[in-house]
Amino acid sequence: MRLILLGPPGAGxxxxxxxxxxxxxxxxxxxxxxxxxxxxxxxxxxxEVEHIMASGALCPDDVVVAxxxxxxxxPDARKGFILDGFPRTVAQAQALDRMLSxxxxxxxxxxxxxxxxxxxxxxxxxxxxxxxxQGRQIRSDDxxxxxxxxxxxxxxxxxxxxxxxxxxxxxxxxxxxxxxxxVAVEIDxxxxxxxxxxxxxxxxxxxxxxxxxxxxxxxxxRKTRGAERSGAARKAKLKAKPIKRRR
Ligand code: AMP
Numbered sequence: 001m002r003l004i005l006l007g008p009p010g011a012g013x014x015x016x017x018x019x020x021x022x023x024x025x026x027x028x029x030x031x032x033x034x035x036x037x038x039x040x041x042x043x044x045x046x047x048e049v050e051h052i053m054a055s056g057a058l059c060p061d062d063v064v065v066a067x068x069x070x071x072x073x074x075p076d077a078r079k080g081f082i083l084d085g086f087p088r089t090v091a092q093a094q095a096l097d098r099m100l101s102x103x104x105x106x107x108x109x110x111x112x113x114x115x116x117x118x119x120x121x122x123x124x125x126x127x128x129x130x131x132x133x134q135g136r137q138i139r140s141d142d143x144x145x146x147x148x149x150x151x152x153x154x155x156x157x158x159x160x161x162x163x164x165x166x167x168x169x170x171x172x173x174x175x176x177x178x179x180x181x182x183v184a185v186e187i188d189x190x191x192x193x194x195x196x197x198x199x200x201x202x203x204x205x206x207x208x209x210x211x212x213x214x215x216x217x218x219x220x221x222r223k224t225r226g227a228e229r230s231g232a233a234r235k236a237k238l239k240a241k242p243i244k245r246r247r
Pocket of ligand 1: 009031032033035052053054056057058059060061064084085086087088092141150
């Protein structure tokens with residue numbers, strides 16, 4: 001199964017991804033985590049994105065697309081994965097479509113966690129306050145000012161993906177304001193409702209699946225150009241018109 005978890009920062013994508021990892025044995029591919037590892041390790045990539053991440057803005061598309069492509073080619077991602085925090089722009093979604101179709105893969109669903117922004121801000125602010133009171137380390141981009149910028153980036157650059165994936169018939173929306181357990185139940189239900197493997201037409205965006213092509217193939221006998229070319233139609237035509245023999 002190949003899934004995308006879509007939602008603003010703090011919507012609970014990471015928590016729900018862990019539930020899906022445990023339930024379906026998928027790997028969680030979080031671009032935020034991968035970028036943080038690079039920053040911590042001080043790699044050239046890490047140094048390039050450090051200040052961008054700290055400001056709450058999005059990193060360049062080509063940078064994140066390259067790390068995702070490299071990651072989905074790893075053997076552990078073969079049995080399926082959950083993309084958490086990627087794609088975040090329409091350009092990234094289009095790059096993902098190209099990348100998957102190049103590898104003969106397709107997405108099964110995009111789960112949107114729908115949340116109320118004002119409630120989300122309150123939720124994150126109280127989490128930050130709690131962690132600070134406990135003396136726990138908080139992320140450098142986990143402060144109210146940066147949070148507002150990350151939410152604005154979501155609204156402007158990522159939210160258009162909701163319409164993008166709805167158009168492709170992949171979107172499943174879940175109320176993310178419920179308890180963690182109830183959100184997980186709703187996600188499970190949405191995934192259970194997906195057509196079962198094998199019966200499902202491929203969702204490779206931009207490519208017609210074999211099943212769709214088969215469904216559209218004209219039946220023999222219909223008066224279409226395709227039917228004219230089919231063997232059955234040709235035989236019927238020969239029967240109707242006796243061939244004149246030359247003497
Ligand atoms: P996250 O942990 O997913 O909230 O990501 C933390 C930060 O990493 C974001 O605020 C961005 O600066 C950067 N980031 C993560 N994923 C992406 C992505 N797909 N595209 C651009 N920037 C990203």
